[in-house]
Amino acid sequence: MMIETPPGLDLxxxxxRLANARPQEILRxxxxxxxxxxxxxxxxxxEGCAILHMLAxxxxxxxxxxxxxxxxxxxxxxxRDRIARRYGIEVEMVRAEASVxxxxxxxxxxxxxxxxxxxxxxxxxxxxxxxxEGYDAWISAIRADQSxxxxxxxxxxxDAKFGLVKVNPLLKWTKRxxxxxxxxxxxxxxPLHDQGxxxxxxxxxxxxxxxxxxxxxxxxxxxxxxECGLHSLDSSQL
Ligand code: SF4
Numbered sequence: 001m002m003i004e005t006p007p008g009l010d011l012x013x014x015x016x017r018l019a020n021a022r023p024q025e026i027l028r029x030x031x032x033x034x035x036x037x038x039x040x041x042x043x044x045x046x047e048g049c050a051i052l053h054m055l056a057x058x059x060x061x062x063x064x065x066x067x068x069x070x071x072x073x074x075x076x077x078x079x080r081d082r083i084a085r086r087y088g089i090e091v092e093m094v095r096a097e098a099s100v101x102x103x104x105x106x107x108x109x110x111x112x113x114x115x116x117x118x119x120x121x122x123x124x125x126x127x128x129x130x131x132x133e134g135y136d137a138w139i140s141a142i143r144a145d146q147s148x149x150x151x152x153x154x155x156x157x158x159d160a161k162f163g164l165v166k167v168n169p170l171l172k173w174t175k176r177x178x179x180x181x182x183x184x185x186x187x188x189x190x191p192l193h194d195q196g197x198x199x200x201x202x203x204x205x206x207x208x209x210x211x212x213x214x215x216x217x218x219x220x221x222x223x224x225x226x227e228c229g230l231h232s233l234d235s236s237q238l
Contacts, residue, residue: 009033011165015156023169024054026155030137030167031059038167039132040064040139042091043201044079046178046189047141047170053187054169056087062139065092065131069123070100071112071202075192082188094131096123112204129162137165143178144171146215175215 014033018026030038040055042048042064055062066080084090096103103122104110112119132138138159144151150171159166170178175198182189192200196208198215207221 009165011156011158015154018155020172021155023051023173024058026167026169027051027054027058027139030139030156030169031062034135034137034165035059035062037134037136038062038139039135039137041128041131042066042141044076044083044091044190045141045200046182046187046193047143047173049079049083049187049189050178050181050185051139051141051169052083052087052089052091053181053185056089060087060089063092063135064089065094067124067127067131068093068095069202070095070103071123071204073190073192073200073203073206075190076200079188079190086188094127096127098122110204112202116205132162132164135164137167138162139167139169141170142168143173143175145174 014029018029021029040048040051040062042052043066052064055064068077080091080093098106110119142150142153144153153166153168153171155168155171157166157168173181181187190197190200197206198209199219200206201219206219209215
């Protein structure tokens with residue numbers, strides 16, 4: 001596939017140079033290289049909130065958005081307002097054209113249990129594609145230790161799925177690193193994390209986990225699905 005990165009940008013060189021850089025240095029590089037054509041999607045996990053804290057100090061005007069499926073927890077929506085009050089960053093809510101009521105009516109009811117891939121496609125991926133139109137790069141909050149899929153990502157790489165440079169500033173951080181940063185800097189976070197939910201998505205597809213379970217075991221529990229499709233790797237990244 002033809003890779004159209006901004007002129008003079010060598011992604012392999014940038015990835016090699018930034019492979020062990022601090023997240024703030026990676027974000028600084030991304031802002032210098034791409035802002036204002038740099039964007040970020042966040043589901044308000046602790047990783048995303050940590051990045052928002054960093055962006056508030058580096059470049060608070062980076063456009064950040066949330067894929068508001070209509071099925072998010074009230075605690076997640078409240079966190080958006082707490083972030084705005086704390087940092088002055090208004091995370092944009094990006095929605096599907098159809099409201100949840102319209103969507104469910106046209107499908108004979110909710111389909112998150114019967115066909116979660118289509119539900120994620122319609123409520124997340126389609127709005128996401130529109131939301132990133134015109135941008136050159138996006139920031140993600142994935143960590144390599146979250147899954148085998150994510151372990152194959154680069155700090156800076158080409159996301160052929162969306163036609164964007166993808167910047168993963170927290171790739172080398174562990175869950176412990178993230179929480180140490182959140183606690184030390186008093187970063188706002190979702191209170192559900194204190195109630196057994198390490199990974200939070202839409203309420204129909206998220207449950208609390210039991211001791212010893214993988215941190216993403218509560219997402220689409222009981223189904224083969226482990227990712228919503230935003231961060232699945234394609235062959236260009238393997
Ligand atoms: S996570 Fe569940 S409710 Fe949310 S878009 Fe995907 S299938 Fe639908």
